[in-house]
Amino acid sequence: MTRVLVIGAGPAGLAAAAAAADAGARVTLLDSGDGLGGQYWRHLPPQRPSRREARLHHGWKHFQHLQARVRDRVEVITEAQVWAIETAGGTTARVLIGPSDAAGRESRRLTADAVVLAPGAHDRTLPFPGWHLPGVYSAGAAQALAKGERIRVGRKVVVAGAGPFLLPVAQSLTGAGATVLGVYEAARLPAIARGWLPRPQRLLRTAHKGRELAGYAFHHLSRRVPYRLGRAVVEARGDGRVEEAVIARLDADWAPIPGTERTVAADAVCVSHGFTPRLELPIAAGCAIGPDRFVQVDADQRTSVPGVYAAGEITGIGGVDAALVEGRIAGHRAAGGDPAALAGDRRLRRATTDLARRIEAAHGIRPGWTSWLRDDTVVCRCEEVPYGRLRDTAAATGQSALRSVKLTTRAGLGICQARMCGRTVEELTGASTGDPCDTSDRRPLAAPIRLGDLAELATAPNGDSA
Amino acid sequence: MSDIVPWGADPIRPAEPRPLRLTVDGETVEGLQGQSIAGVLLAQGRTAWRSTTAGRPRGVFCGIGVCFDCVATVNGESDVRLCLRRAADGDAVETQDDHDSAEGARP
Numbered sequence: 067m068t069r070v071l072v073i074g075a076g077p078a079g080l081a082a083a084a085a086a087a088d089a090g091a092r093v094t095l096l097d098s099g100d101g102l103g104g105q106y107w108r109h110l111p112p113q114r115p116s117r118r119e120a121r122l123h124h125g126w127k128h129f130q131h132l133q134a135r136v137r138d139r140v141e142v143i144t145e146a147q148v149w150a151i152e153t154a155g156g157t158t159a160r161v162l163i164g165p166s167d168a169a170g171r172e173s174r175r176l177t178a179d180a181v182v183l184a185p186g187a188h189d190r191t192l193p194f195p196g197w198h199l200p201g202v203y204s205a206g207a208a209q210a211l212a213k214g215e216r217i218r219v220g221r222k223v224v225v226a227g228a229g230p231f232l233l234p235v236a237q238s239l240t241g242a243g244a245t246v247l248g249v250y251e252a253a254r255l256p257a258i259a260r261g262w263l264p265r266p267q268r269l270l271r272t273a274h275k276g277r278e279l280a281g282y283a284f285h286h287l288s289r290r291v292p293y294r295l296g297r298a299v300v301e302a303r304g305d306g307r308v309e310e311a312v313i314a315r316l317d318a319d320w321a322p323i324p325g326t327e328r329t330v331a332a333d334a335v336c337v338s339h340g341f342t343p344r345l346e347l348p349i350a351a352g353c354a355i356g357p358d359r360f361v362q363v364d365a366d367q368r369t370s371v372p373g374v375y376a377a378g379e380i381t382g383i384g385g386v387d388a389a390l391v392e393g394r395i396a397g398h399r400a401a402g403g404d405p406a407a408l409a410g411d412r413r414l415r416r417a418t419t420d421l422a423r424r425i426e427a428a429h430g431i432r433p434g435w436t437s438w439l440r441d442d443t444v445v446c447r448c449e450e451v452p453y454g455r456l457r458d459t460a461a462a463t464g465q466s467a468l469r470s471v472k473l474t475t476r477a478g479l480g481i482c483q484a485r486m487c488g489r490t491v492e493e494l495t496g497a498s499t500g501d502p503c504d505t506s507d508r509r510p511l512a513a514p515i516r517l518g519d520l521a522e523l524a525t526a527p528n529g530d531s532a
Numbered sequence: 533m534s535d536i537v538p539w540g541a542d543p544i545r546p547a548e549p550r551p552l553r554l555t556v557d558g559e560t561v562e563g564l565q566g567q568s569i570a571g572v573l574l575a576q577g578r579t580a581w582r583s584t585t586a587g588r589p590r591g592v593f594c595g596i597g598v599c600f601d602c603v604a605t606v607n608g609e610s611d612v613r614l615c616l617r618r619a620a621d622g623d624a625v626e627t628q629d630d631h632d633s634a635e636g637a638r639p
């Protein structure tokens with residue numbers, strides 16, 4: 067019997083695990099969190115049950131159905147952090163099981179014939195003056211806290227950045243009782259039209275996502291949350307925490323237009339300019355990464371490494387429908403399922419790929435944003451490296467290798483290992499990113515491990531299989 | 533200021549939550565079973581608990597364990613991401629001040 071390991075239990079991983087089990091494989095599904103559902107279906111833990119949880123979600127029934135299928139037929143291990151992966155002679159994942167960041171977690175080595183990587187993405191926030199202040203959050207944080215904890219990050223909240231994701235964030239905030247002062251989208255109308263209007267018949271194939279977006283539009287109208295295009299938060303101000311946000315109009319390249327600044331009083335500012343895939347595991351496994359910095363896959367969701375499949379946001383940002391269909395294809399093929407059974411899913415996948423392209427065309431980051439930076443704007447949050455120092459160092463030394471820029475300025479060498487600033491530092495210093503092995507995406511360990519544990523793990527002989 | 537949706541007024545109709553207690557720098561803080569430690573603090577309106585090498589306050593930024601802004605020492609183990617760690621009754625949380633340690637390590 068084929069053994070399939072699925073890493074990540076978001077929409078992509080859940081769909082992959084269920085499809086692989088349907089195709090007859092023995093499946094193990096791992097997630098570092100203590101529940102299933104990933105970012106999209108992040109929900110309250112079992113210690114806090116509620117009767118109408120579905121109100122916070124789209125497709126909640128689909129999730130419950132997937133979860134039941136998976137719990138029934140798949141070995142599910144939660145609180146399981148994969149920290150390394152080896153692909154020589156089958157696939158071996160090295161896993162620590164237990165509460166996150168705790169010392170002395172149980173260590174296991176899981177081997178399988180095929181693995182589906184589905185670790186998802188995190189949102190990317192471009193730096194702006196004051197973004198280090200408490201009360202400034204990534205939009206994903208506001209979303210995760212509202213759905214997973216019923217926390218509202220503020221009473222009077224500004225939502226800003228780029229992309230359709232800002233809409234569900236605003237909805238979750240108002241649903242938690244916050245007043246959303248406005249949603250400020252950086253893209254201007256011509257870009258939005260360029261991305262969303264052509265070939266509308268293709269959009270219809272992802273009608274389900276269309277309905278979800280229409281729902282947000284209706285919600286915004288009905289709650290009178292202003293949605294403004296071509297605007298950005300260019301500064302957050304406050305004494306020790308955010309008290310006001312400065313909003314400016316942007317030109318087509320996202321450079322703020324002088325004289326258009328307006329200040330609003332707010333106690334939380336939630337900003338996201340898109341998503342960055344979590345590439346640690348695919349890079350460790352040796353998978354080819356494309357020039358767009360996503361994992362390259364074929365029509366079967368196969369990566370460049372035999373036996374390694376990828377699904378969901380690590381292959382492109384196409385939303386939940388893309389994650390689900392890619393997961394189904396990956397799981398089915400990883401289990402050795404008949405490719406002929408996939409015709410419908412392949413069509414759907416082409417439609418979701420189209421959606422991902424539209425999002426990028428309409429909302430992709432434009433280079434003018436750097437003109438809202440000031441010399442003292444923090445770029446690397448961990449090491450507190452300001453923009454001026456970063457720019458001057460790169461210019462003075464003519465450095466183009468990311469490594470030397472980092473070593474001189476310390477940007478990207480802090481505790482988050484450049485997960486927050488890596489791409490931004492590359493852009494601001496003009497570091498060459500031709501070789502994915504020399505980018506900020508490369509990290510020796512996929513997850514943080516305590517030094518004491520690492521010493522033990524390096525020598526531990528324990529074998530185990532999925 | 534951050535806070536929590538009062539359970540009695542929440543349209544998702546939650547069951548009555550069960551309380552728990554932890555200490556933060558020795559002071560008792562009330563939370564709910566099932567909250568992350570960051571959730572406990574945010575529910576109390578506390579938005580910052582760490583200070584950086586530059587002495588600036590930080591709390592939650594990414595909320596999903598990527599940015600490490602929210603780390604603190606929990607039951608003697610340093611650098612625990614509070615947004616990922618479920619609170620357990622009796623947890624002892626100590627806030628971290630990287631400013632102090634940086635002065636020692638990097639003059």
Ligand SMILES: Cc1cc2nc3c(=O)[nH]c(=O)nc-3n(C[C@H](O)[C@H](O)[C@H](O)COP(=O)(O)OP(=O)(O)OC[C@H]3O[C@@H](n4cnc5c(N)ncnc54)[C@H](O)[C@@H]3O)c2cc1C
Pocket residue numbers: 073074075076077078079096097098099103104105106107146147148149184185186187188189205206207209210231234344347377378379380385386389512513596
């Ligand atoms: C904070 C946040 C909130 C979001 N909310 C929404 C929303 O409300 N609506 C919307 O349309 N889109 C939302 N998105 C976009 C979202 O990413 C996609 O819609 C969808 O969840 C992608 O599915 P996925 O399966 O690819 O990844 P995810 O849903 O991100 O699932 C990946 C899973 O892999 C696990 N994982 C990652 N690395 C490891 C590892 N090394 N070891 C073990 N497990 C690991 C993670 O814990 C996670 O559960 C959100 C994104 C973020 C970052």
